[in-house]
Amino acid sequence: MVEEANSMDKGINCSEEAEVRKGPWTMEEDLILINYIANHGEGVWNNLARSAGLNRTGKSCRLRWLNYLRPDVRRGNITPEEQLLIMELHARWGNRWSKIARQLPGRTDNEIKNYWRTRIQKKVKHGESSDYQHAMLIDEASTTTSQTNSVEDGGAQPSYTQQRETNPVALAPPFSTESCDNFWSVEDFWSMQSFNGD
DNA sequence: AAAAGTCCCAACCGCAACCCC
DNA sequence: GGGGGTTGCGGTTGGGACTTT
Numbered sequence: 144m145v146e147e148a149n150s151m152d153k154g155i156n157c158s159e160e161a162e163v164r165k166g167p168w169t170m171e172e173d174l175i176l177i178n179y180i181a182n183h184g185e186g187v188w189n190n191l192a193r194s195a196g197l198n199r200t201g202k203s204c205r206l207r208w209l210n211y212l213r214p215d216v217r218r219g220n221i222t223p224e225e226q227l228l229i230m231e232l233h234a235r236w237g238n239r240w241s242k243i244a245r246q247l248p249g250r251t252d253n254e255i256k257n258y259w260r261t262r263i264q265k266k267v268k269h270g271e272s273s274d275y276q277h278a279m280l281i282d283e284a285s286t287t288t289s290q291t292n293s294v295e296d297g298g299a300q301p302s303y304t305q306q307r308e309t310n311p312v313a314l315a316p317p318f319s320t321e322s323c324d325n326f327w328s329v330e331d332f333w334s335m336q337s338f339n340g341d
Numbered sequence: 342a343a344a345a346g347t348c349c350c351a352a353c354c355g356c357a358a359c360c361c362c
Numbered sequence: 363g364g365g366g367g368t369t370g371c372g373g374t375t376g377g378g379a380c381t382t383t
Contacts, residue, residue, distance in 0.1 A: 166376095167351070187368070205369075206352065241371060256372075257350055 164198045168207055172197060176204055177212055210251045217249025221258055229255055230263065 164172075179195035185208070188201030197204060210216070221229070225247055232243045240252035240259075247255065 165353075189368070200353095201368075202354095203352075209370095210351075238372065252371075253351075260373095261349055 163200055165203070168211075172199070173207070173212060176208060180208065180212075206253075210253045215249055216251060221250075225250065226263075229259065233259065233263075 175195050175197055179191065183191075183194075185191070188205045190201070192199050192201045192204045195204075199207075228246060229243060232246055236242055238256075240256045244250050244252040244255050
């Protein structure tokens with residue numbers, strides 16, 4: 144599925160595709176990036192992308208790393224405490240997502256932004272009020288029902304990335320690099336840091 | 342069971358700020 | 363001080379997953 148999306152880009156032509164890739168990251172790319180940063184550290188992203196042999200922009204690498212691959216990225220449901228904090232901070236600072244994210248260790252600005260837009264903002268609007276507490280109460284109720292159902296019970300088969308979020312540990316063995324069933328977890332990787340030898 | 346609608350999130354884009362020469 | 367390159371941020375979009383009809 145991830146590969147499918149990429150294959151859409153491949154429709155352009157091979158040489159162009161070799162220039163710069165877009166769209167969902169594959170497991171191979173993730174591994175390359177993680178390995179490279181584990182060995183060399185973060186650096187100038189454009190150089191990093193080139194040196195690592197990733198046909199991606201530095202920007203794309205940075206985003207992928209910061210939002211997804213970093214070992215300290217915390218995934219999974221936003222807790223009620225975090226939710227309350229997000230609401231308070233948003234009330235104070237507005238859409239300063241990165242600033243808000245800094246107050247929530249392990250959470251990314253992208254995640255908070257998405258969370259706000261999909262869960263909170265909608266409810267605030269729906270309630271025809273900017274009453275955050277009210278929105279929160281509504282949301283708390285829903286997080287214990289519908290949201291929990293969709294995320295934790297994981298209705299249908301989750302995608303490569305989604306599976307990693309919901310149940311990162313109990314996944315199929317990582318690093319089976321040949322299929323598009325890229326079910327593995329970053330946590331797996333970081334727990335196997337000896338993988339790359341140095 | 343199938344189609345349509347909705348939800349959710351990863352990733353992209355454009356812009357501004359920052360940094361270095 | 364100016365120019366070019368890099369980084370960080372916020373808004374937006376594409377598409378898979380899920381729900382409803």
